[in-house]
Amino acid sequence: MRTEDLRYLELLNRLRGGQSTIEDYQLLCTRIAGNPKLQASLRQKPWNEAPILVFRNTLRTQINNRAVLNKAMEMGLRPMVCVAQDYFQGKLIDDLRLRKTILELPDNKTEHLPGYLPLVPGMPVLLTENVTTELGLSNGTRGIFHQLVYEESSADIQFQDKNFPTNTKFITQPKYALVEFPNCKLDSELAELQPKIIPIPISEQTFLFDVKELLAENVAKGAKINKKNTKISIKRKALPLIPAYSITTHKSQGQTLGKIIIDLVMPPGPVEVASVYVPLSRVKRLDDLLIIRPFEFVALQVKPSTAQREELKRLDRIAKTTPKRFPISM
Structure with a gap:
């Protein structure tokens, strides 16, 4: 105790x-x-x-997103949101309705990789997978986000979402995030980085999505009666981080x-x-x-x-x- x-x-x-x-x-x-x-x-x-x-994960996500946006506003910064890349049968999902529905799934249904990850320097974050457990970088480890390294993409400009302000900068091609882990057991600092700052790369996970959620109610019931398999396998690429203002x-x-x-x-x-x-x-x-x-x-x-x-x-x-x-x- x-x-x-x-x-x-x-x-x-x-x-x-x-x-x-x-x-x-x-x-x-x-x-x-x-x-x-x-x-x-x-x-x-x-x-x-x-x-x-x-x-509940849904309430946690709502609180976290609002907290990040408020911090960006206080700092006079443009809101920044990383958008996960979701693939079906090896191809990037381009159906807008399907893509949006999957991006909005709570991360406990997507192997803990969030569809949307709002970021602002200085915010607390939580690792959602084991990176290097011997160094203390495991699922649930808390850190402080410093910087995002990413590629510019034409898809960033085209992306819009009503859940975020109109001036939000969406990033669809992140490379890695620089995160400070105060309790990390790394003895020596990495080249050109301050002590305890670790680059967290993109992660890949696969999860199942039930397309009945996109069907009309009567069609969904029919699919269930006929015992049709309506689940599809989705591969997601995203940063294994979530905001940590609120946790479950x-x-x-x-x-x-x-x-x-x-x-x-x-x-x-x-x-x-x-x-x-x-x-x-x-x-x-x-x-x-x-x-x-x-x-x-x-x-x-x-x-x-x-x-x-x-x-x-x-x-x-x-x-x-x-x-x-x-x-x-x-």
């Missing part, structure tokens, strides 16, 4: 066992943003640099974070006890977290199943045998 605050530790132990009390709920409510006693502003340090932990609670597992902002309003669908326990246990003290909006006590009352209890025990055993990682300060 990474927590140093004894009262908070007891709260977490009750939570993971499905035995949270009304006192636990009231204690967490003291950390809701807007509470005048907190004297904490989301617009000021350290909270304006703290990652926002959410439960799943992605935060195993990390110790300096400050975090979390949302405890549960999304629709089945709820697991780990869903709430994971984000709350990323910090060492109660004072290191803010809750973005009011939530219901029921979010803390989920009873763990036998399988969940066994999984939590397994994670405990791993934590005891794994060397401690350096806390990440934002």
Whole structure:
């Protein structure tokens, strides 16, 4: 257990066992943003640099895109977005509807390569695949984006997307991104680069896309009844990076974070006890977290199943045998 605050530790132990009390709920409510006693502003340090932990990839992507665009505006820079290159049967997809639909898929459905990657110098990013694990460059490693190296293409000028400002510079031929990884284990700096700055090249991944999503509802139902295989294989080339202003609670597992902002309003669908326990246990003290909006006590009352209890025990055993990682300060 990474927590140093004894009262908070007891709260977490009750939570993971499905035995949270009304006192636990009231204690967490003291950390809701807007509470005048907190004297904490989301617009000021350290909270304006703290990652926002959410439960759904779609919400995470929306928050990240908006945060990058806001930072570009504050810096007086033109928004810049890398666009993934998607191939079907060895050819670049040129059907506009199909291309747009696939680009807008959440990255958890595209082997963690984003269709759109907005970038601005100084922004936090997250690696989405293992690059060099022995150097500490693995899936989930946090870094700071510095620069994009790319080729100019006529397709960049033609590309448009209503989800981004009209003056956005779209880049379809990126080569690599220069990213600073403060905790990287590389002893010597690379030629002509500052220490801890690593070039992250384009990655290739293959994933399946169900074209029923493009069909009219009655046609899609017919395809299902006839048991037709409507999935196609897509090869994507893109940078294995995503913005890290917001991350999913799943992605935060195993990390110790300096400050975090979390949302405890549960999304629709089945709820697991780990869903709430994971984000709350990323910090060492109660004072290191803010809750973005009011939530219901029921979010803390989920009873763990036998399988969940066994999984939590397994994670405990791993934590005891794994060397401690350096806390990440934002």
